[in-house]
Amino acid sequence: MFVNKPADQIRRVIDTVGLDAIQLHGDELVTDIAGWVDLGLPLIRAVKIPGHKLTAREIEDRVRPWTDAGCHVLLDADAGSAHGGMGRSLDWDSLRGWSEQFATVRWVLAGGLQPENVAEAIRVSGARSVDVASGVESPRGQKSASRITQFCERARNAWG
Numbered sequence: 001m002f003v004n005k006p007a008d009q010i011r012r013v014i015d016t017v018g019l020d021a022i023q024l025h026g027d028e029l030v031t032d033i034a035g036w037v038d039l040g041l042p043l044i045r046a047v048k049i050p051g052h053k054l055t056a057r058e059i060e061d062r063v064r065p066w067t068d069a070g071c072h073v074l075l076d077a078d079a080g081s082a083h084g085g086m087g088r089s090l091d092w093d094s095l096r097g098w099s100e101q102f103a104t105v106r107w108v109l110a111g112g113l114q115p116e117n118v119a120e121a122i123r124v125s126g127a128r129s130v131d132v133a134s135g136v137e138s139p140r141g142q143k144s145a146s147r148i149t150q151f152c153e154r155a156r157n158a159w160g
């Protein structure tokens with residue numbers, strides 16, 4: 001996952017550790033996409049969405065430029081100048097409305113997920129993939145193996 005990193009820096013990380021995909025989680029512009037596309041890996045764009053109720057069209061207007069550019073999308077809560085990992089949730093019902101009307105590519109639900117709410121989030125939103133950061137930390141800033149296990153079990157159970 002990268003926040004506002006130019007393609008040449010990401011290339012160095014790929015060459016050093018190898019990556020399967022690139023998650024862009026900052027203020028990257030769709031007009032600059034060519035540099036990241038040239039890296040030759042699947043691109044996942046974190047699209048920041050306000051946490052209140054939205055129409056399917058309002059969500060689609062935010063998502064569409066990125067799917068048109070060939071990206072997968074991860075929907076995260078807009079946390080202003082913070083870029084993510086803030087534990088803020090989206091309106092899952094609005095996402096279901098958008099997904100049923102518009103989503104033609106696989107999308108990832110993020111934002112404020114934790115073991116305690118991931119099953120409900122999946123049920124309400126219809127998400128088939130989820131991502132989490134702060135919700136599996138205990139204490140804050142430190143990933144907890146037991147919370148990660150709990151999160152994965154509950155997500156898998158929700159998908160049956």
Ligand SMILES: O=C(O)c1ccccc1N[C@@H]1O[C@H](COP(=O)(O)O)[C@@H](O)[C@H]1O
Nearest residue numbers: 083084085086087110111112132133134
């Ligand atoms: O995890 C982080 O610390 C982080 C830092 C900067 C940008 C994104 C970050 N994480 C991503 O944020 C979302 C949601 O996080 P949370 O579950 O609400 O805490 C998730 O996609 C993480 O990959």
